Amino acid sequence: MKIIKYVILTVGLLLILSSCGRMVKEEAYLQAEQSKPLKKVDGLDLPRDTGQLAIPDINSTQPLLSIDAVRPPEMAFAKRRSSDENVVILDADGTPTLELYNDKDAWQLMTGDFGENWFIIETNEADCQVTLHYDDPINQTVEDQGFFKKLFTFESRYIDRSGQYVLTCLKLPQKQQIWVQTLDFKAPSAFVVDDLFSHLFDAATATDQSNP
Numbered sequence: 001m002k003i004i005k006y007v008i009l010t011v012g013l014l015l016i017l018s019s020c021g022r023m024v025k026e027e028a029y030l031q032a033e034q035s036k037p038l039k040k041v042d043g044l045d046l047p048r049d050t051g052q053l054a055i056p057d058i059n060s061t062q063p064l065l066s067i068d069a070v071r072p073p074e075m076a077f078a079k080r081r082s083s084d085e086n087v088v089i090l091d092a093d094g095t096p097t098l099e100l101y102n103d104k105d106a107w108q109l110m111t112g113d114f115g116e117n118w119f120i121i122e123t124n125e126a127d128c129q130v131t132l133h134y135d136d137p138i139n140q141t142v143e144d145q146g147f148f149k150k151l152f153t154f155e156s157r158y159i160d161r162s163g164q165y166v167l168t169c170l171k172l173p174q175k176q177q178i179w180v181q182t183l184d185f186k187a188p189s190a191f192v193v194d195d196l197f198s199h200l201f202d203a204a205t206a207t208d209q210s211n212p
Helices: 002-025 108-110 137-143 146-149 190-204
Strands: 087-092 095-100 116-126 128-135 164-173 178-180
Touching: 087 178, 087 190, 095 190, 108 164, 108 178, 108 190, 116 190, 128 190, 164 190
Parallel strands: none
Antiparallel strands: 087 095, 095 178, 116 128, 128 164, 164 178
16 A cells, blocks of 8 residues: 555656746746847837947047146135125235234234244345245155055146245235235145135134233
8 A cells, every 4th residue: 555655756856847847947038939030110220229439530630638738727816705894805816915904003014923734935125025835745745655655546637836926915004915826826726825815814813812
């Protein structure tokens, strides 16, 4: 009896497996075929069905651009204005200028303290000019990078802003002006202007502690 049961079970399993095989083979997607090609309609062009676009040839005769040519433009320096409108930082025909309408003396402001990165080289009170030297702290940080950090990073393209700059003042009856230029009479970088003028602005707007 046991043998007969084993035979019946074996036959039943074979029948189930064979039917499963037929079920898989008879799935609809196995009978799918390639779709018929598109037919041209009169008056209309057939679409491109290859997924490829022709790349035109480059026949440009223009020279390659240098890194400096594609460098982003210089940012504008920060314009500021005190709450009482007596101290203003503005752009006077392309020249960064600070205007004073209070009782602060422009010459004293120009010969004051501008922080550890600025050093007075020469003063000329008759012409109301002060020549300053600026040590760019960011450039120093770049130079202080370790050997391995330089080895595994891209070459720094930071422009060193260190150099000499000239402050000039003009005293008028209603206001005083202080402007900054490079030695060749150009407007300095916005980074330099913001650093220098922030010290001038703070000194020009500071309250005199000796007079309560």
